[in-house]
Amino acid sequence: MSIKIKIILFVLIFIWVAGIFVEFIIPYFNGLSYAYTFINRLYATVCHQQFHKLIEFNGHHSLVCSRCSGIYIGGFLSSFILLFIPTLKIRNGKFILLAALPMLTDVLLYSFGFYSYSKIIALITGVLFGSVGIVYIYYGLQILLEKNAK
């Protein structure tokens, strides 16, 4: 995959991640307040947005839960690292399942009441899954683009 496409993907992921924290950005870009409700509803289609699960800082809240925030932040971090990796080679599809395991375990354990919801655990397990998931997406796109180029 060319560096140009990687930069485009990186920017798109950055915009998506920045959108999660739009409440934190509005004080600096007032015009965004017009779009706030629309942006909020956009993220509502991909997350339950339960208030007690949102990341809170300085009175502002993220637009998605800690787990989703973690997934997107993980994806963003990996997409930055992937800018410096010319070609990917993944031979096993199980890594993503392994990366999802802590997240799924956390969902099950707190859902069945073994412990109460922890934003930090949700965030960390989300980051792990997101950072691995994006590698598979990049690899898939790499194969797709190589085939189209032939």
Added chain:
Amino acid sequence: MQNKKFISPLVVGFAAGILSIVPVIKSLGCCLLIPVAAFLSLMLDQKANKNFSKLEIKKGVIFGLVTGLTAAFFGTFFDFLITLITQTNDLVYAFPQLLETINQFPVDEATKQEVLALLGGVIEDIKTNGFSLLYTLSLLANNLFSNSVFGILGGIIGVQILNSRNQQK
């Protein structure tokens, strides 16, 4: 045979569309509901055709897109229907919180009032008629965008998981 090509993404997309408005499922599935649906549509297609040969990423993209679009249409339709009947929805429930958040924005009063008037109009329409054109159109646009993207991503990852699994068999 050609007509049956997209049966699995259509069926799974329909199911995902319904599940996306069921509160508990929505909470558990969160942003993974549509990607998982795209993966399931690929898996069902393989099982239905008993063809476990290597899948192409292109197929994952197409199946993911069809799953996402189907889920978006049905999700929006059922949301519209439930809103029409009950004259309430997630936006109405979230309104007090949105109001509080918007009031906390450090922006000028005129901007705040414009935003609140726009949002208040939508809420009023839903409460009195069970329908708001602006809400329905924005929901459809949001669902089409996010479900398509997440469906495609799920399809791309799904192909790799299935290929890896089938290779080992």
